Amino acid sequence: MTPIGLFYGTNTGFTMLVAELIVKEFNEVAPNLVTVYEVDRENLKQMQAYDYLIVGCPTWNVGQLQDDWDALYTQIDDLDLTGKKLAMFGLGDQYGYPDNYCDAIGILGEKFAERGAELVGFTPAEGYEFSHSLGVKDGQFMGLALDEENESEKTPERVVNWIWQLVEEFDLVEYLEPVV
Numbered sequence: 453m454t455p456i457g458l459f460y461g462t463n464t465g466f467t468m469l470v471a472e473l474i475v476k477e478f479n480e481v482a483p484n485l486v487t488v489y490e491v492d493r494e495n496l497k498q499m500q501a502y503d504y505l506i507v508g509c510p511t512w513n514v515g516q517l518q519d520d521w522d523a524l525y526t527q528i529d530d531l532d533l534t535g536k537k538l539a540m541f542g543l544g545d546q547y548g549y550p551d552n553y554c555d556a557i558g559i560l561g562e563k564f565a566e567r568g569a570e571l572v573g574f575t576p577a578e579g580y581e582f583s584h585s586l587g588v589k590d591g592q593f594m595g596l597a598l599d600e601e602n603e604s605e606k607t608p609e610r611v612v613n614w615i616w617q618l619v620e621e622f623d624l625v626e627y628l629e630p631v632v
């Protein structure tokens with residue numbers, strides 16, 4: 453059993469690729485801490501088994517959740533995530549959908565917070581071009597916003613920086629790979 457569970461949904465595969473990148477980069481920093489799930493009706497309740505959660509959801513259909521998360525949304529009400537730290541990441545298209553960029557980060561993040569999870573992994577909204585997002589609170593994304601449509605070249609650095617942030621906010625310093 454690893455301390456971190458990563459649960460993602462994807463319609464066209466990009467979020468899966470980012471989930472794989474997150475695990476790869478996490479392993480560079482602190483190996484074997486993350487178990488990955490493509491979320492479904494069966495494994496959703498497994499979220500309760502982890503102290504630390506990473507959740508990935510792209511925004512679809514103009515400000516809506518990805519299909520699997522959308523279908524599972526009401527089932528989240530049955531979860532008790534009290535005491536868990538949860539970090540959201542989301543994919544979107546800031547130029548195609550500037551009024552709804554990465555809305556899913558906020559929609560799903562608020563839902564998990566209602567179930568008792570403490571949201572961590574917030575990042576600055578500067579450096580992106582969009583006009584509105586439900587994923588932004590007090591000038592920050594409530595997680596990590598990524599845009600594989602327009603600036604995939606920025607994703608690796610954003611992911612690595614975020615992982616170091618999570619190591620601190622999840623308090624995983626004891627698991628760090630020793631520097632030789």
Ligand SMILES: Cc1cc2nc3c(=O)[nH]c(=O)nc-3n(C[C@H](O)[C@H](O)[C@H](O)COP(=O)(O)O)c2cc1C
Nearest residue numbers: 463464465466467510513514515544545549553554
């Ligand atoms: C029909 C359609 C609607 C979309 N709606 C939004 C949106 O409202 N907000 C946003 O930020 N991105 C939106 N996107 C962009 C997707 O989030 C983006 O392509 C993402 O990388 C898809 O991730 P996936 O491959 O994991 O499903 C939309 C894309 C399509 C094709």
